[in-house]
Amino acid sequence: MSVLAAPPRPRTWPRTVAVLVVLALITAATVTPAIGGIRIDLGTIARHWHFGWTKVQQMFDPDLSILPRTWKPLLETLEIAVVGAAASALLALPLSLWAARPTNPTWGRSAVRAVLNAVRAVPDLVYATVLVAMVGVGALPGVLTLVLFDLGVVVKLVSEAIDSADARYLEAGLAAGGTQAQANRMMAVPQTWPAYASQVLYSLELNVRISSVLGLVGAGGIGRLIDEVRGFYRYGALGVIIVEILVVVVLIEVASNVLRKRLR
Amino acid sequence: MSATPSVSSPEAALAASGPWPVRLDDVSVRYPDGTVALRNVTLAVEPGEMVAVVGLSGSGKSTLVRTVNGLVPATSGRVQVGPHDVGALRGRRLRELRGGVGMIFQAFNLADRASVYQNVLVGRFAHTPTWRTLLGLAGHDDREIVLAALDSVGMLEKVWGRAGALSGGQKQRVAIARALSQRPRVMLADEPVASLDPPTAHSVMADLARINAEQGLTVLVNLHLMDLARQYTTRMIGLRAGELVYDGPAASADDAVFEEIYGRPLQVRDRLGSAG
Numbered sequence: 001m002s003v004l005a006a007p008p009r010p011r012t013w014p015r016t017v018a019v020l021v022v023l024a025l026i027t028a029a030t031v032t033p034a035i036g037g038i039r040i041d042l043g044t045i046a047r048h049w050h051f052g053w054t055k056v057q058q059m060f061d062p063d064l065s066i067l068p069r070t071w072k073p074l075l076e077t078l079e080i081a082v083v084g085a086a087a088s089a090l091l092a093l094p095l096s097l098w099a100a101r102p103t104n105p106t107w108g109r110s111a112v113r114a115v116l117n118a119v120r121a122v123p124d125l126v127y128a129t130v131l132v133a134m135v136g137v138g139a140l141p142g143v144l145t146l147v148l149f150d151l152g153v154v155v156k157l158v159s160e161a162i163d164s165a166d167a168r169y170l171e172a173g174l175a176a177g178g179t180q181a182q183a184n185r186m187m188a189v190p191q192t193w194p195a196y197a198s199q200v201l202y203s204l205e206l207n208v209r210i211s212s213v214l215g216l217v218g219a220g221g222i223g224r225l226i227d228e229v230r231g232f233y234r235y236g237a238l239g240v241i242i243v244e245i246l247v248v249v250v251l252i253e254v255a256s257n258v259l260r261k262r263l264r
Numbered sequence: 265m266s267a268t269p270s271v272s273s274p275e276a277a278l279a280a281s282g283p284w285p286v287r288l289d290d291v292s293v294r295y296p297d298g299t300v301a302l303r304n305v306t307l308a309v310e311p312g313e314m315v316a317v318v319g320l321s322g323s324g325k326s327t328l329v330r331t332v333n334g335l336v337p338a339t340s341g342r343v344q345v346g347p348h349d350v351g352a353l354r355g356r357r358l359r360e361l362r363g364g365v366g367m368i369f370q371a372f373n374l375a376d377r378a379s380v381y382q383n384v385l386v387g388r389f390a391h392t393p394t395w396r397t398l399l400g401l402a403g404h405d406d407r408e409i410v411l412a413a414l415d416s417v418g419m420l421e422k423v424w425g426r427a428g429a430l431s432g433g434q435k436q437r438v439a440i441a442r443a444l445s446q447r448p449r450v451m452l453a454d455e456p457v458a459s460l461d462p463p464t465a466h467s468v469m470a471d472l473a474r475i476n477a478e479q480g481l482t483v484l485v486n487l488h489l490m491d492l493a494r495q496y497t498t499r500m501i502g503l504r505a506g507e508l509v510y511d512g513p514a515a516s517a518d519d520a521v522f523e524e525i526y527g528r529p530l531q532v533r534d535r536l537g538s539a540g
Binding site: 168169171172173174175176177178179181182183185186187188190191193194 | 333335359360361362363364365366367369371373374375376377378382383385386387389390392394397398400439442443446
């Protein structure tokens with residue numbers, strides 16, 4: 001057996017330790033009120049946990065009388081989610097191609113990306129609040145909110161998938177005398193389809209969850225009912241609604257997973 | 265482009281209107297990162313000639329063929345392809361030139377998830393308005409041309425299959441059909457057999473030679489293997505570090521010539537070996 005003369009292993013631990021110390025210091029600073037950090041008083045949990053506990057107990061004592069009133073808003077929530085995902089899917093396909101380098105080598109790509117970064121920077125409840133003020137209470141502001149939210153998610157993920165995939169086929173399209181639009185339509189769309197369809201399904205899953213709370217600010221769906229029963233301290237009814245939403249979310253995720261497997 | 269004549273037979277569907285000459289006059293290419301890929305290359309290829317461009321990887325072969333269809337613009341010098349001055353072309357006129365120049369690639373460059381039919385239809389891009397492609401409308405003539413091109417490389421029965429499901433040799437044949445459906449005047453091939461096993465490599469090279477002989481197309485094929493160049497082409501261009509170091513008959517290029525082109529003694533891997 002020979003002893004191999006391997007080069008010395010580079011020392012990485014001082015760097016790791018330094019990074020961890022910095023992270024720990026930043027975290028400590030954020031919870032130190034004296035220097036502008038937030039006040040986190042874990043003692044309140046110990047002092048007040050029984051208040052929360054009675055509410056949880058009430059939730060586990062279901063008030064089924066709310067059930068008949070939940071069907072319509074629950075259906076509305078689902079409809080908002082589906083319409084929002086479908087409308088954003090239509091817009092997301094061309095936008096994803098315009099936001100990726102292989103499918104759009106011009107400066108226009110940066111413009112599309114900048115707009116979408118701005119769209120993504122706004123939280124969904126802020127969109128809903130503003131849109132309710134602009135177009136009125138109901139399902140429409142909910143749908144618009146989800147379209148904006150989904151565009152941000154789907155276009156980002158799909159355009160990054162295009163960026164990271166091997167796009168040599170596009171060179172053949174251009175070499176044959178095609179325009180970028182022709183090559184995108186005939187070659188990039190089929191190549192990108194699985195990533196695109198998968199992200200659209202994911203946006204549908206997110207939508208069902210988000211549209212459940214959009215009603216809190218008047219944007220339609222079951223959220224309005226949640227706000228109402230909470231206002232009347234009907235925790236038994238709230239528990240029933242939460243279970244219903246849970247069932248719907250799980251069903252949508254199962255369906256979406258089954259569909260996604262068929263994309264491979 | 266003038267109106268496409270109606271197609272009566274597969275041969276007529278692929279008939280090109282006459283090969284183009286290719287002339288490079290003192291062409292240099294410097295990439296934005298500072299790499300000089302071609303240095304003052306002057307070259308004249310006659311219509312209908314089949315020319316091998318030989319050199320090691322990094323010698324500038326890929327850059328050379330890409331200056332012919334404008335995929336890589338020449339930094340200085342002049343590239344003349346048929347009636348076109350490549351450096352002066354933009355937009356629609358550049359696409360017209362590219363429509364007349366077919367190209368096949370080492371990695372085949374097919375859209376694997378699209379059908380073979382769709383991939384070959386790409387060859388009709390230059391003859392199709394963008395809006396028709398966007399709406400997915402292919403004309404009857406385009407369809408006939410695509411089927412004839414697939415038939416001419418023996419891939420007609422795979423027409424509705426997915427391109428990604430084919431073997432390497434089949435993929436390169438589909439890529440050749442894609443180039444043929446352009447009804448090109450010039451055919452460029454960038455290391456067309458470097459990703460194929462030896463028997464398949466020979467049959468793809470034979471396809472290229474047959475296209476050159478039957479249709480009289482001007483063919484420029486990049487190769488790094490000396491025996492393929494000798495066997496399938498009539499004339500050979502040698503490139504080393506971006507400079508033209510040999511231009512002469514392929515058959516009479518002996519080992520000394522190849523050592524000069526490669527800039528080193530010959531090795532076993534410089535030859536492919538015979539089929540089978």
